Amino acid sequence: MDYKNHIEHYIIDGKYYDYFAFNKFMVVEINRRYQEILDLGSPKSNSIIMDIGSGGGGVISLLKQPDLFYLPIDLSDTNLKRIKEMSGNNTLPVNGDTYHLPFINDSVDLIIMSEVVEHLSEPLEALKEVRRIMHPEGKLVVSVPYKEEISYQICIHCNKPTPTHSHLHSFTIESFRDLLIDSGLIPVKLSKNLNKVINRLHLNYYLRSIPYRLWKSLDSFSNFLIDKPTSMIFVCHK
Numbered sequence: 001m002d003y004k005n006h007i008e009h010y011i012i013d014g015k016y017y018d019y020f021a022f023n024k025f026m027v028v029e030i031n032r033r034y035q036e037i038l039d040l041g042s043p044k045s046n047s048i049i050m051d052i053g054s055g056g057g058g059v060i061s062l063l064k065q066p067d068l069f070y071l072p073i074d075l076s077d078t079n080l081k082r083i084k085e086m087s088g089n090n091t092l093p094v095n096g097d098t099y100h101l102p103f104i105n106d107s108v109d110l111i112i113m114s115e116v117v118e119h120l121s122e123p124l125e126a127l128k129e130v131r132r133i134m135h136p137e138g139k140l141v142v143s144v145p146y147k148e149e150i151s152y153q154i155c156i157h158c159n160k161p162t163p164t165h166s167h168l169h170s171f172t173i174e175s176f177r178d179l180l181i182d183s184g185l186i187p188v189k190l191s192k193n194l195n196k197v198i199n200r201l202h203l204n205y206y207l208r209s210i211p212y213r214l215w216k217s218l219d220s221f222s223n224f225l226i227d228k229p230t231s232m233i234f235v236c237h238k
Helices: 006-016 024-039 076-085 123-133 173-182 196-200 212-225
Strands: 049-054 069-075 108-114 134-145 153-156 161-163 184-196 229-237
Touching: 024 108, 024 134, 024 184, 024 212, 024 229, 108 123, 123 134, 123 173, 161 173, 173 184, 173 229, 184 196, 184 212, 196 212, 196 229
Parallel strands: 049 069, 049 108, 108 134
Antiparallel strands: 134 229, 153 161, 184 229
């Protein structure tokens, strides 16, 4: 399967797929994942937060500190324009490719990659580029699906198999940790996120109003009893 034209493909994707119109259950899942990502990232005052593959800008409503600088990175101008419209002056959208980030070395304090790496044809090269721009005391917080069983559909345009949700890779804890290490990053913490059993019962939706800390305790306990998280989140240093 040929993925060489991924940039052109995702630009078109951003025009036709509405990343701001997820169903009510998915909105809660995205919100909880970003809550945990920010909790693990612990952004400091006046720091730069880069959100690679920002999609619908789900992190914006959770950035409570007014002195944070938010840099959403996406291939879709459509998504970036809408993110800018719904955010403040400290949001600086950047049209960019993960493999060629337009930033100098050692410049970004906190980098977020939420459910992005599994879409990339060359994840190792992308993570090396991410490491290049990380501040020496910065963090990367990256989430990927946990032990996903990738399925395929028949493309209506070319009649060839295409992976569901455009996921090209499936990762275990060990295989993803090895990928991070091979890129030069140092994984320092792992968290499992959004238990699938709780998700299937839509309990995350019905518990959407409870505080994050309480929700996280319930989610962690569920993953301890039944090892079925939706995602795994790694915190990495340089």
